[in-house]
Amino acid sequence: MNRFTGKTSGLEEWLEQVRQNTEIMDNVTHWRTLAPREARTAPLPDGLHHAWKEALRSRGISELYTHQAEAYRAARAGHHVVAVTPTASGKTLCYNLPVMQSLLENEEGRALYLFPTKALAQDQVAELQALADLMDVGIKTHTYDGDTPPTVRTAIRNAGHIVVTNPDMLHSAILPHHTKWVKLFENIKFIVIDEVHAYRGVFGSHVANVIRRLKRICKFYGSNPQFICASATIDNPQEHAERLIGEKVSLVDNNGAPMGEKHFVFYNPPVVNKQLGIRRSSVLETRKLAGLLLKQGVQTIVFARSRVRVELLLTYLQELIRDKINDKSIRGYRGGYLPKLRREIERGLRSGEIRGVVSTNALELGIDIGQLQACVLNGYPGTIASTWQQSGRAGRRQESSITFMVASSNPLDQYMIQNPDFFFNRPPERALIHPDNLLVLIDHVKCAAYELPFEVGDTFGSESLADMMEFLVEEKVLHKAGNRWFWMEQSFPAHNISLRSAAQENFVIIDNTSGSRVLGEVDRFSAPTLIHEEAIYIHEGVQYQVEKLDYPEKKAYVREVSVDYYTDANLAVELKVLYVDKERESGDLIRQYGELTVNAKPTIFKKIKLRTHENIGSGPIHLPEEELHTSGYWFSFSEEAAARKSKNEMQFALLGIANVLVHIAPLYLMCDPFDIRVVPQVKAVHTQKPTIYFYDRYPGGIGLSERLFEVHDDLIRQAKSLIRGCSCLSGCPACVGPIEEVGLLGKQQALELLNEAEGIR
């Protein structure tokens, strides 16, 4: 250690210091050291074009990692391929290698690259163009997205060997205008889909249908391209890729990239109020840890889960350098930043000029920022897959790296922090898509019919095409002539269909106290109960009252107030089971999976006095009822169990269990927490028993509750272990919920009910 600056000479020495520091170590619940891994390599394949070989050599690549070599072999053998690689393992070569080789052999060939975001696409083009220039061959790579100037579009359509775009652009610009892309579609040899794990849920279901349309167009032009996909580590890469592209794929997952020693540290902020189970703010703890790292000169990335948190942490961390004028060594990074600024930050990180960056999961994807030394996660990122991706940002090939995961007080975080084995031993989540969701499917059948008439005997997805065609004829968008169905409508269907919707439609909260500023956001589904008119909305400890909710415009206008009550809205949820697909029994529990409709309408809100929790008034909420037809899964407790508890006790027990389940369900799903909903009912209409329902928050369902139905036993076990393991006395927000919600005995009631279901009394 340098006596004058207090800086240690390296990360290793610093880690040793940390281990001595009881103030930190008291909160460390788990410290795992992952051993370094040697590179496993294979020689450059025989028959590689000499120019390509030279270009790779000049980049210092004289051999391949095993996974790159295998991906190349599989692609050359004509298979569709999915390559699974962790962050920074030379993933792009898995597809660039066979694609470039093929283009060097036949310059008439074409390839289409799909990335989920524009930023990733631009990175890739720079890389490919640099390679082509190095080889001094005329292979042209272009991005084609909303930013592409109209003047160069024609040139790209005709002359671009590799067209790099995103699914949205493919959906709304390229496919509906395929006649302008004859050259591409006639000669297309490869379709590269990177970050396939990002295509899941509703978005993924849409993308799978866009790919069905893409294949249909390729077939029309007589081409039969090969797919090469790349994925982060998820539980089901092969199955997922196969569902996405509708073809059998070869799985390549023998990662041969080296890794330095890696420390993974679980950090739980100390409890400050044992009764209420309140812990110190994870933001403040994150600031502390990241601050220590940055003071040591360790290049650090901090991940936070929302934009607001990113800004907050950034402000805190920049205080470290506020004395230094013009110091730009600590930066933020998130979606709202302009592309130019983002490029600048990425460069700064690669060159090492930028020492610290606070980011949303925007930096989780494969944007090239080089390798950092330390990573601090503010809160569990939501999935095991994301956690590994984010942690992978730290870790150089020869050096040690460290990741701190700072838990927040939400139940999922608390579960993870207390069950490190669950995290380290479990495969990451499964990516789920449901391309045959009827609503999604019909949307794309329309687009597909616009692009090319359907013919009797064609298929598209698992629904009967003839039925769908007939329906669309009745809807007056298609016209049948002979044995073909033609698009006969004035509109351009792709314009009205967005691949990314649902959860992204947030309500903006605007504070009108002095002038108007945006205070925050609330997701669409929480809006009716959180920001109805007259609601008290609490933001960073300050109370605001909602003055006006502009429902169609998705805006709530609030003003700062100081009152001694909070509001609590009643949401009347009606569930109707339409039919039961599957049924299973385990112990005393019967569970079913099927289709249901959900009617939700906020009815009244109550004003509840702070501290005493007296009800001091109420008012109506005038908002439209929302009806959702979706798939769901539910389980009921026996009538005997019901008989042993009062209605009130049962209410608290079910609510407690539901609160836990909704938080740990994402353990098994790769989804936004708002994509799945849970509703407890003391006496359900359908079963006449105490029942807990889960349903997919998207019309028609996207496969989430079906998956939960399958892992039900495991889910219940985890729920129980979470409740038991929680350090609170009688329920807290990190397990069954606060006492205000589930009563003084909520925790006990929930446990009892779960035990009973297993026959333990």
Next chain:
Amino acid sequence: MSGMRDRMNRLRGESGDKDKATLEPIPSSMEATASVLEEPEEEQLSPVWETFGVKLHRNEEGSFLMRRIVYPVDFRHGLHSLGELSEAAAGLTAFHPIDLISAEQILFLDLETTGLGVGAGNVPFMIGIGYMSKEQFVIEQTLIRHPAEERAMLVYMAEKFQHYAYLATYNGKTFDWPLVQNRFIMNGLSRKIWEPMQLDFLHPARSIWRNTLVSCRLSHVEEERLGIHRKDDVPGSLAPQLYFQYLATGDPSPLEGVFQHNETDMLSLACLAVRFGHLLSGNIEEYIPLPDEPEEMVRTGLWLERMDRNKLSERLFHMATEADDAKPSTLLMLAARDKKAGNWDRAVLLWQKAIIHSSSNYNSAANEASIELAMYYEHKVKDFESALGHANQAFEQAMTHSMLTKRDSKKRAELEALRNRITRLRRKQEKHIQ
């Protein structure tokens, strides 16, 4: 089938009741089509078609409908007669200065389509073409009774196209022609059927009339400048709906209006060719009137210059300069042209006029003119005192104006630039005096 509808309704959160209306048996287009298709091979066309001159046309690919109208060359459509085309065509050579264009080489084209845009799902259900043949102007309009007839229609058209070198349209470069190409690709027909040289009159129309006409739609241009007044015209925007109505019911009568609309479009297109042909030949006044408004004079002159036909331009520019009612923006437009061409004397005159013509009210044109004059005196004449005078004037105008309105970043930048200019001019002036 209704199973699919029920499921969709449930998913969309619509209750059955709301959909009662659509659930009622509607005249299904399916059945209508079926009846059309089931007509025997030696079909009898519904007599309704005959009432507006539509006949069945057959070729090796199948059948479609056709309406053919022949106009004598002395037919007058508004200000022009169709025969003028023979004379005016040579003028159009300016569009493609390779070979002299003759009227017989031009094919006029106008589509009626099922939608907007040039996506793969937009189908031209009617293709109108027009051409000069043996001292007559012939219009042929083809119509498909259902999409399966498209191929036969396209094959007919492909043959027709071969006889012409030029394609005259209104917005055909970006709409009609790419759409026809789409259809050839979609029907698996050869892609390079025809590579015409384009005569797209939308572009010159916009260049000339952008600020003098409310809209540059063909129906508006023809009324204002070609003396054509349509009676009982079915607007083109209604054409898709009328066609869908026909598809659903099988009743041809709604389409009569569409045929007529398309026919008038074809005639107007021919007259527009006459108009631009005359203009480019320099036959102004003889056949076509001189523009009234200085704005149109200048724009016409500028367009002719761009088309490399500047003989007339100078006269138009002179008229505009002399006119009393020229708008300051018009004067500035011409001044910019003169500045570029090095015609400084008139440019200065125009800038001065622009300032005078701008009323006492603030006018951005006056401001721009003052700045131009300041530049002129600073860089061209090196008369720093005059330059400073104009710069100060511009600054005052800008300041007065910015008091009245909100200053945005652009305005702030303008003010800043003016301040710099004034400082620099003061410095130069002092140095000059020393």
